[in-house]
Amino acid sequence: MSRRVLLVEDEAPIRDMLKFVLEQSGFETIEAEDFDIAQQKLVEPYPDLILLDWMLPGGSGVQLAKSLKQHEFTRDIPVIMLTARGEEEDKIRGLDAGADDYVTKPFSPKELIARIKAVMRRVTPTSNEQPIEFNGLKLEPISHRVMANEDALDMGPTEYKLLHFFMTHPERVYSREQLLDNVWGTNVYVEDRTVDVHIRRLRKAIGMHGHDAMIQTVRGAGYRFSTKL
Amino acid sequence: MSRRVLLVEDEAPIRDMLKFVLEQSGFETIEAEDFDIAQQKLVEPYPDLILLDWMLPGGSGVQLAKSLKQHEFTRDIPVIMLTARGEEEDKIRGLDAGADDYVTKPFSPKELIARIKAVMRRVTPTSNEQPIEFNGLKLEPISHRVMANEDALDMGPTEYKLLHFFMTHPERVYSREQLLDNVWGTNVYVEDRTVDVHIRRLRKAIGMHGHDAMIQTVRGAGYRFSTKL
DNA sequence: AGGGTGTGTGACAATTTTATTAAACGATTA
């Protein structure tokens, strides 16, 4: 199980508190107090998750988040942002640099741990870079590509993530809400019905060879990826 | 489905607004303006979630939160705190009484609803239901699907629920009224005979392999799911 | 056999849910 967390926080007392909480729950923690130190510690073996204070001095928390997403090897490490309450939430949301979740201070240790575990559960299968194939529809995480019997398919980022989630969780119904949680991430406030639109685009994208039959509507329950029928 | 929210807030206008927002989203709301009234309303049936203003007069919001966690029957009810932006964060952090989430005023209705749903989802984890099988007729709750010897069967949501109920309560007669209570839900005004129609639809759906013989009519009493005869 | 009662069936209109399309929006880049 993935257990290593990089903790980036400038205030020593809070850092210590977090370290304590994390270790109580069996996580190994690597500490960093600023952008530079964090960069230094970001080498093999990479942490399984990064807990990042949004408001590092000089706004370098934002910088770090962006930098993480730009480098191939760190792109897939899940990030949980620690945000202070007073901050204008819309701004933060707007500046979203690809965090997987946000935790607003103050938070309970219980909540923090729960969210860390939730994110890890969600992302871990993603970090498995093995191609996945069903009935000639192949998704290759490494090249970030979807092939249908030798033809490369074209789709948007959200459709890719959605398909990835489906293919790693086949033969299961997911409600629109669950899909939003798992594909869009928690703390994202989007209409349920938006899922429909992305489902449609995904079906369209993989439909040329009839693969869209695997994306199934389950009336009153949600959607399912299945090879049957 | 979880739908009842206890709303504890002293300021009437805000309370009204919240009530409106909640009911718009299909939640049933119980209102309380202070500690005592909240305690009074905290009886069976317990609410599924409590929305609690942190800053009730006299700090009784804190009291209530603590009291909730001390009583066995209320301990597991998730609590979302409403906190005002200006408040001293550290104090709150220290006083943390185990809230499941915080929402900072002012907030958007959408955000509030999203958080309520998220908390409910988190607290009610997927009840891992095992597949049930009788004579080659298999119902899989996870994929929300019914299979008859490798063939996927097609049926409407009500027929699915009906079959689910039957398969989890085999070898027992149920009157039409009992079926309505258990499958449709209590306090639903529907004709008894409507059950007949759904029984027929269910039989038709599972009939291709002769599985409809398990849905048996008990004249004068109701219907029964049985593997015998 | 006939009447009375309870159940099966097909059709139908209302309602609910999902699919589809178009437009608004937001962020990024030229």
Place this chain on the structure above:
DNA sequence: TAATCGTTTAATAAAATTGTCACACACCCT
């Protein structure tokens, strides 16, 4: 700043499901 790409929302169309009815049918009793 305009142009572009992708996402979200809103509006509309399409489809599936629902409860009820009217009537056919089956069973039981006298």
